[in-house]
Amino acid sequence: MSTELCKLKKSLKGDLPSYVLLVNQPRFVCTNCGRVANKKKNLCSPKRIKDL
Numbered sequence: 001m002s003t004e005l006c007k008l009k010k011s012l013k014g015d016l017p018s019y020v021l022l023v024n025q026p027r028f029v030c031t032n033c034g035r036v037a038n039k040k041k042n043l044c045s046p047k048r049i050k051d052l
């Protein structure tokens, strides 16, 4: 399974608690699809929020 949240739409509803753990303290935003995540590896086009 991909670790990129951008591609996890199908599994999101079935495992929301696990998803929340990846996004509850977001430091990166995906410049491609607008999602946020704690770790850049979870986004397909990550950008540090701090740098924006």
Ligand SMILES: [Zn+2]
Pocket (backbone or CB within 6 Å): 006, 030, 031, 032, 033, 034, 035, 043, 044, 045
């Ligand atoms: Zn993305």
